[in-house]
Amino acid sequence: MERRRLLEDLPQRILGSTRVLAVIGDPIEHSFSPPMHNRVIQHLGLDLVYVAFRVKPEAISSAIAGMRALQILGMNVTVPHKQAVIPYLDEVSEEARIVGAVNTIHNREGVLVGYNTDIYGIQSALRYTAQLDPLPSVVALLGASGAGRGILYAIATQPEVQEIRLFNRTLAKAEDLAREMEEVTGKRILPLPLEASSLKTYLPGCGLLINATSVGMYPKVDESPVPNPQLLDPEMVVYDAVFNPLESRLVKMARARGCAAYGGLDMLVYQGAKAFEIWTGVFPSVEIMRSAVLEVATLRGNLF
Ligand code: ATR
Secondary structure (H helix, E strand, O other): OHHHHHHOOOOOOOOOOOEEEEEEEOOOOOOOHHHHHHHHHHHHOOOEEEEEEEOOHHHHHHHHHHHHHOOOOEEEEOOOOOOOOHHHOOEEOHHHHHHOOOOEEEEEOOEEEEEOHHHHHHHHHHHHHOOOOOOOOEEEEEOOOHHHHHHHHHHHOOOOOOEEEEEEOOHHHHHHHHHHHHHHHOOEEEEEEOOHHHHHHHOOOOOEEEEOOOOOOOOOOOOOOOOOHHHOOOOOEEEEOOOOOOOOHHHHHHHHHOOOEEOOHHHHHHHHHHHHHHHHOOOOOHHHHHHHHHHHHHHOOOOO
8 A cells, every 4th residue: 555655656757868866775665765856856857767776785886886887877875885885986075085974976977976965964954944053062962873973073063063072872982983073173072971970961051962873763762862851951952863753752752841852854855955956956845855755754654
């Protein structure tokens, strides 16, 4: 039933001239990118189609060679390949190189250029969705793995941000990342253990809390990286990069506490919009992209 409803949306206008866009990942079946991009392609009447390919880690080099051979115009890259694709590209943007992750590849007439539009995604979600413009000068970030790394760079490079308190379950990872990003950005980055006692001491004074851990993500929907709501100041804005479920336990908890709180959906939408602009030169409607994602999420009962 779900598949039939989704298929009704498939563009029935694929021609000999149609260029291909794609996302590669493993797993990939539940990606929101195909409906999100195909909806704007349809809306703009472009001769493009966007598909998903499940690529195993050992097949990355052949997938990129295939992109060249088939002249695929653009690809998104998702878990677990964002780092692994880098050596196979011809050029990589400076920010993608620093973060060490590429989520967008543009085939510029045979030259494969890698970008990281996740950085733009979080910056825009905070600026436009959470209406934090400027950002607070002290920001708390939970998580020091792949997602945390990109978000840390995106935040620390904003001129108004002076200090980031970086909490992670494995403190050594936070320490390494803090040292590295302090050097790159010149900002003060404080590594801290992700524990109730350090949250209690160091969350006060943070105007924004961002969760970049996987805690609360499907299927562990009853978990929250912040163990109790008393740790949150109602004045604090909470942004959870988790978008499955759309409203995480942390978001619900923060709202109940009186905080303005947002799920990660718009991060996904804005990274997609930026990628689309890189490929086509057109910045698409984020409203249309968001509504395509919400429709698919609703069909799936908001879990995927
Ligand atoms: P990935 O590395 O692919 O981004 P991950 O291994 O699930 O995903 O880890 C994502 C982040 O969530 C990490 O910061 C991880 O903390 P560690 O560095 O200590 O592994 C954090 N994380 C995952 N499960 C957690 C849990 N139960 N409690 C606290 N943090 C957790």
